[in-house]
Structure formats: C-alpha cells, structure tokens
Amino acid sequence: xxxxxxxxxxxxxxxxxxxxxxxxxxxxxxxxxxxxxxxxxxxxxxxxxxxxxxxxxxxxxxxxxxxxxxxxxxxxxxxxxxxxxxxxxxxxxxxxxxxxxxxxxxxxxxxxxxxxxxxxxxxxxxxxxxxxxxxxxxxxxxxxxxxxxxxxxxxxxxxxxxxxxxxxxxxxxxxxxxxxxxxxxxxxxxxxxxxxxxxxxxxxxxxxxxxxxxxxxxxxxxxxxxxxxxxxxxxxxxxxxxxxxxxxxxxxxxxxxxxxxxxxxxxxxxxxxxxxxxxxxxxxxxx
Numbered sequence: 001x002x003x004x005x006x007x008x009x010x011x012x013x014x015x016x017x018x019x020x021x022x023x024x025x026x027x028x029x030x031x032x033x034x035x036x037x038x039x040x041x042x043x044x045x046x047x048x049x050x051x052x053x054x055x056x057x058x059x060x061x062x063x064x065x066x067x068x069x070x071x072x073x074x075x076x077x078x079x080x081x082x083x084x085x086x087x088x089x090x091x092x093x094x095x096x097x098x099x100x101x102x103x104x105x106x107x108x109x110x111x112x113x114x115x116x117x118x119x120x121x122x123x124x125x126x127x128x129x130x131x132x133x134x135x136x137x138x139x140x141x142x143x144x145x146x147x148x149x150x151x152x153x154x155x156x157x158x159x160x161x162x163x164x165x166x167x168x169x170x171x172x173x174x175x176x177x178x179x180x181x182x183x184x185x186x187x188x189x190x191x192x193x194x195x196x197x198x199x200x201x202x203x204x205x206x207x208x209x210x211x212x213x214x215x216x217x218x219x220x221x222x223x224x225x226x227x228x229x230x231x232x233x234x235x236x237x238x239x240x241x242x243x244x245x246x247x248x249x250x251x252x253x254x255x256x257x258x259x260x261x262x263x264x265x266x267x268x269x270x271x272x273x274x275x276x277x278x279x280x281x282x283x284x285x286x287x
Contacts, residue, residue, distance in 0.1 A: 002026060002205060005052035007035060007085075008059030012156045013099060013148070016190035017058055024197055025205065028052065031059065037081035038073065047088040054207060055089050056097045056193070057082060060129070064103070065251040067124040074124055079131035086139035095142045095209035097193060102149035102181060102219070104130045107255025112223075114261045115147075115215045123252035133215065142209035144196060146189070146218035149260055150229070153186040154287045163230050167238050177227035177242035181258045182219035185279040187286070192218050196269045212268055217260035220276035232280060 004021050008014035009029035021027050028050050036042040037059060047055065061067060061077035082098055089096040103126030104119035121127040136143050152160040166173060196216075200208050224232070227242045234240055245254070266272035274282075 003052045004054045004056060005050045007057045011058055012151055012153045012158060012186040013189050014058035016187045017056060017193060020190040020194040024194060037077045040084055043081060043084045044088060051092060052094050054095045055085055057085055058099055064123060064125045068251045071124050075128045078128035079135060082132035083135035086136045086141045090139055090141040095207055096136060097144045098136055100133050100145050100147040101126060101129045102147060102258035102260055105255055105258050107257040110257055112259040112261035115217060115264055122255060125252060142213045144209060145215045147260060148184060148189060149219045149258060150181045150183045151186055152183060160233060163234060167234060173230060174241045174243045175227040175230045176245055176248055177225045178244050179254055179256055180223050180225055182223055182260055183229045183276045184219045185283045188220060188273060188279045189218060192273060195271050199269045216265045217262045218265055219260045219262060220273050220279045222275045223259045233284060
C-alpha cells in the first residue's frame with residue numbers, strides 16, 4: 001500500500017486510523033471542507049488527485065436524531081457519497097474500506113446479529129447507512145465494510161464524554177437501561193482495521209482485498225446497557241439512575257438490542273476483538 005487516502009480524519013475513528021494506518025503506507029488524510037460529500041465533483045477530484053491504492057472512508061452523517069428531518073442530506077452523505085467512492089476506487093483499481101452501523105438492525109431478536117441476518121433499520125440514519133453498504137457491495141470493488149456500534153473515545157462527541165460533562169456540572173445522570181449493545185473504543189476499531197490489512201498485505205506492500213472482500217462486524221466482545229456502560233466508567237459515588245427508553249423519547253427510534261457477533265472477523269483475520277470492559281480500561285488509562 002504505497003498510498004492510502006483516509007477520509008474523515010477529524011472524527012473519532014478517523015483520528016485513530018491516521019495513527020494506525022501510518023505503519024502500512026503513505027497516508028493522505030482529508031476531511032471537510034477539503035472534501036465535501038454533498039458535492040460529487042469534490043469527491044471525484046480528491047480521489048483522482050490522490051490516486052490511492054486504498055481508500056479508507058471514516059466520514060459519515062452521524063446525527064441520528066437530526067437525520068429524521070434532514071433525510072436528503074443524510075442520504076447524500078451516507079449513501080450517495082460512498083457509492084461514488086466505490087466507483088472511483090474501482091476505476092483506479094484500488095480497494096475501499098468503509099464503516100457501517102448496528103443501527104441497520106431493528107433489535108427484535110435477543111441473540112447477537114451475524115453478517116447474514118436481514119437488516120431492518122428503524123430510523124433514517126440506519127436506512128441510509130444500509131443504502132451505502134449495498135451500493136459498495138453492488139459496485140464490485142474489493143472492499144471491507146466494518147459494522148460498528150456505540151463508538152466512544154476521549155475526543156470529539158460521544159456518550160462517555162457527555163456523561164462526564166454532565167457529572168462535572170452536577171447534573172443527575174439518568175441513563176437508559178433497556179437498550180443493549182457493544183460499547184467499542186475508537187482505537188480498537190482502528191487497530192482492528194490495521195490487523196485486517198496486515199492479513200492481506202504482501203511483502204511488497206500490495207494489497208489483495210479480493211480474497212476477504214465483504215461485510216464484517218467489528219465491535220468489542222460482550223454486551224451491556226447504556227446505564228451499565230456509564231456505571232462502568234463513572235466514579236462509585238456518582239449515582240447512575242436507570243431509566244427506560246420510554247422515559248427518554250427521541251426523534252429517531254433505536255433498537256432495543258443491537259449486539260453484533262464478530263466471529264467472522266476473528267476467523268478471517270486471526271484476532272478476536274477484546275471485551276468491552278478491557279477496551280474501556282485501556283481507553284481511560286490512555287488519557
């Protein structure tokens with residue numbers, strides 16, 4: 001991999017990817033406004049100027065509730081833009097890595113979802129992310145799509161930082177306890193991406209994504225609720241009061257259960273992802 005184009009290095013996952021991918025090739029990192037996903041010409045120009053061997057797309061519209069009223073913008077950024085990236089990568093003979101979401105599922109089951117389970121999004125965000133996934137798959141470009149969930153870290157905007165801020169302001173922490181998922185540190189995702197690439201990287205640096213091309217779940221092992229997650233990182237003397245989803249209504253519906261089975265990732269790339277508790281401990285100690 002002589003040239004890697006990383007899109008979205010200003011986000012949680014993208015920031016960590018810039019570090020993790022540096023050992024694998026020359027990384028060109030771009031984010032808005034240098035690349036504008038709402039403008040096809042901007043996407044095409046950036047890709048053709050960079051002429052990458054691999055495109056790693058960590059950019060997306062992620063305002064889940066706001067997406068319910070900004071449907072077209074969300075679809076443009078999450079579905080149309082990845083479709084363009086896929087076509088441009090195919091034109092260059094490059095590979096594409098893209099990140100999806102557990103929100104493609106409706107949470108109606110009570111056992112971890114696998115990559116072959118039928119998606120059924122409950123909200124606009126999940127629906128548009130699924131559209132992007134399918135566009136990449138149907139393009140025929142060699143690709144890896146990693147489905148993520150409950151992403152957090154020590155920078156940007158996320159649940160962990162929001163809870164810490166509210167606690168520092170002396171506000172009561174009332175947290176949903178009937179939604180179950182897999183908290184996943186953004187650095188874990190970046191390291192897992194690098195692990196996958198090393199598996200298919202030849203000694204001369206070339207990359208054969210075709211042999212492993214497809215969809216993979218990529219989250220930390222285990223499961224918990226939002227309230228259980230908050231309890232795990234908040235000091236013991238700060239109450240974390242469990243509430244129901246009905247007690248905290250939001251514009252976008254969320255799945256009650258979105259735990260992802262990552263056996264396919266572990267089997268294909270030879271390394272299981274760590275338990276969420278271990279990753280959380282490593283995250284907190286890294287700061």
